[in-house]
Amino acid sequence: MDELIVFDKVYLTYHTKESETPVLSDINFTVSKGELMGLVGPSGCGKTTILSLISGIIAPTSGSVLTGGSPPQKCDISGYMLQKDELLPWRTNMGNILLGAEIKKLDRQKTKQKAIQLLKKYDLEGVEKHYPSQLSGGMRQRIALIRTLVLAPQIILLDEPFSALDFQTRLQVVGDVYNMLKSEEMTAVFVTHDINEAISMCDRVAVLSSKPCRIKKIIDISEFNGIPPSERRVNKRFVEIYDDILTTMQNDGE
Ligand SMILES: Nc1ncnc2c1ncn2[C@@H]1O[C@H](COP(=O)(O)OP(=O)(O)OP(=O)(O)O)[C@@H](O)[C@H]1O
Ligand SMILES: [Mg+2]
Numbered sequence: 001m002d003e004l005i006v007f008d009k010v011y012l013t014y015h016t017k018e019s020e021t022p023v024l025s026d027i028n029f030t031v032s033k034g035e036l037m038g039l040v041g042p043s044g045c046g047k048t049t050i051l052s053l054i055s056g057i058i059a060p061t062s063g064s065v066l067t068g069g070s071p072p073q074k075c076d077i078s079g080y081m082l083q084k085d086e087l088l089p090w091r092t093n094m095g096n097i098l099l100g101a102e103i104k105k106l107d108r109q110k111t112k113q114k115a116i117q118l119l120k121k122y123d124l125e126g127v128e129k130h131y132p133s134q135l136s137g138g139m140r141q142r143i144a145l146i147r148t149l150v151l152a153p154q155i156i157l158l159d160e161p162f163s164a165l166d167f168q169t170r171l172q173v174v175g176d177v178y179n180m181l182k183s184e185e186m187t188a189v190f191v192t193h194d195i196n197e198a199i200s201m202c203d204r205v206a207v208l209s210s211k212p213c214r215i216k217k218i219i220d221i222s223e224f225n226g227i228p229p230s231e232r233r234v235n236k237r238f239v240e241i242y243d244d245i246l247t248t249m250q251n252d253g254e
């Protein structure tokens with residue numbers, strides 16, 4: 001199965017007592033195994049809604065969403081990384097990493113061993129007995145990603161995971177997370193407001209419109225495949241791709 005995520009003619013309408021809000025309209029895209037797909041679009045256009053469909057939290061009003069060839073079961077094959085790292089302050093870093101595994105009743109020792117390997121690989125050796133408050137923002141985000149990785153999800157969903165970080169830290173963490181996702185051969189969907197960040201990390205970027213959300217264009221940047229964010233930013237193609245995405249975002253026509 002090469003195409004891990006398939007959206008086929010997906011429409012979604014939120015129903016409330018008073019009204020119906022059509023949010024997604026005819027969304028079609030696929031994400032292949034190992035690919036990093038970006039979603040950029042105006043605030044409130046439906047980006048988080050697309051992630052909720054992939055994780056099986058909600059179902060489409062019409063059309064189909066398939067992950068790994070079947071409709072997603074609630075959070076079964078995907079892991080979430082959110083804007084805030086959501087680490088619990090009263091648990092040690094290792095306690096936080098093991099939280100998802102505890103909820104899923106996975107083998108604690110095996111998960112712990114995997115966590116130790118990942119901590120070592122990603123420069124966090126020795127922090128397992130410390131608490132999240134003793135770490136920098138960037139380290140906390142890496143812990144949060146390790147907590148997701150130990151669950152061995154097939155898909156990682158990143159919903160603006162860097163927006164709470166300051167600019168310097170952000171550059172660093174974008175590089176770290178890219179490195180972790182590629183090295184673990186993860187398939188990921190990455191939501192961001194920041195065009196720079198999308199080009200820094202993704203293989204393709206879908207530019208979305210709002211009310212209702214449609215895909216205006218999917219921009220292929222696989223020419224940057226394997227090139228880390230810090231090198232992409234100084235590549236002369238970066239500005240051209242930036243312009244392409246910005247022009248597409250600003251263009252009102254279909
Ligand atoms: N549970 C819900 N019930 C009704 N309307 C909803 C619900 N969740 C989201 N919406 C509406 O659907 C639209 C899309 O919301 P969504 O959260 O997917 O946008 P977004 O692109 O992630 O926004 P942001 O960039 O601000 O995070 C918004 O207009 C929002 O008000
Ligand atoms: Mg959102």
